[in-house]
Amino acid sequence: MDQLLAKSVAQQEIDAKKGNCVLTFNKTNGAFIAAAWNVDVETMGGTDYLQHVQVASFDSNVEEVVGYYPDFKIVSIEELGGSPILESDVDKGAAEKVTKEYPVAKQVNIISNALLEVARALNLPEKNEAGELTAIGKLGDMRTYIEEVLGDNERRKQFYRENPNIRYVSAEDEARTQAEVLEGGIHELLGARKIEGGTVFS
Numbered sequence: 001m002d003q004l005l006a007k008s009v010a011q012q013e014i015d016a017k018k019g020n021c022v023l024t025f026n027k028t029n030g031a032f033i034a035a036a037w038n039v040d041v042e043t044m045g046g047t048d049y050l051q052h053v054q055v056a057s058f059d060s061n062v063e064e065v066v067g068y069y070p071d072f073k074i075v076s077i078e079e080l081g082g083s084p085i086l087e088s089d090v091d092k093g094a095a096e097k098v099t100k101e102y103p104v105a106k107q108v109n110i111i112s113n114a115l116l117e118v119a120r121a122l123n124l125p126e127k128n129e130a131g132e133l134t135a136i137g138k139l140g141d142m143r144t145y146i147e148e149v150l151g152d153n154e155r156r157k158q159f160y161r162e163n164p165n166i167r168y169v170s171a172e173d174e175a176r177t178q179a180e181v182l183e184g185g186i187h188e189l190l191g192a193r194k195i196e197g198g199t200v201f202s
Helices: 002-016 087-101 104-121 135-162 171-182 186-190
Strands: 021-026 032-037 050-055 063-066 073-076
Touching (some): 104 135
Antiparallel strands (some): 021 050, 063 073
16 A cells, blocks of 8 residues: 555656646756746746746656757657766765765874874974974874864763763664665665765875
8 A cells, every 4th residue: 555655646746747847048058957847937037047948748757958948859868878977976976985984084193193103203393493383293283183072072972872861873873774775776866975074085
């Protein structure tokens, strides 16, 4: 029963996208921007910059808009050779994999540890003659600060874990739940996740 209901809802969503569709184009160069369903062209804003075109039928699940206004065509995705794989999505997938194994803080620690070891081996000073911190001294300060923050963070997590009044979800549990949700290739449909607050060092 649930499967039949799910199919029914999915079919309703697909049917809703067929017909009564408005294609929006850049009024300056004719490039396709987006499609909208069940809307009134007269109520759509931005007419000074956008060109709206009403079409009888367009299904974004199996079709794409190809070309520029007014010479565009609606072509089946199958005819185009299948759904596109974006290089940016491939790169994001790799970046996510790297930062999952080596979070930014871990990257900084590894790099700074290596630099500090080299600096100490060469007896490079942490302060100059004026008593100001050198680049090596500033690097050491940064490392100390990062270690303090990570230490505080670990103590905070321990408090959450041991507090019976707090529903704490570990990263492992969160990853396990996410893996179950995406099992079967759903992640390919959703695309790569954008990395927030982090950068992969190159």
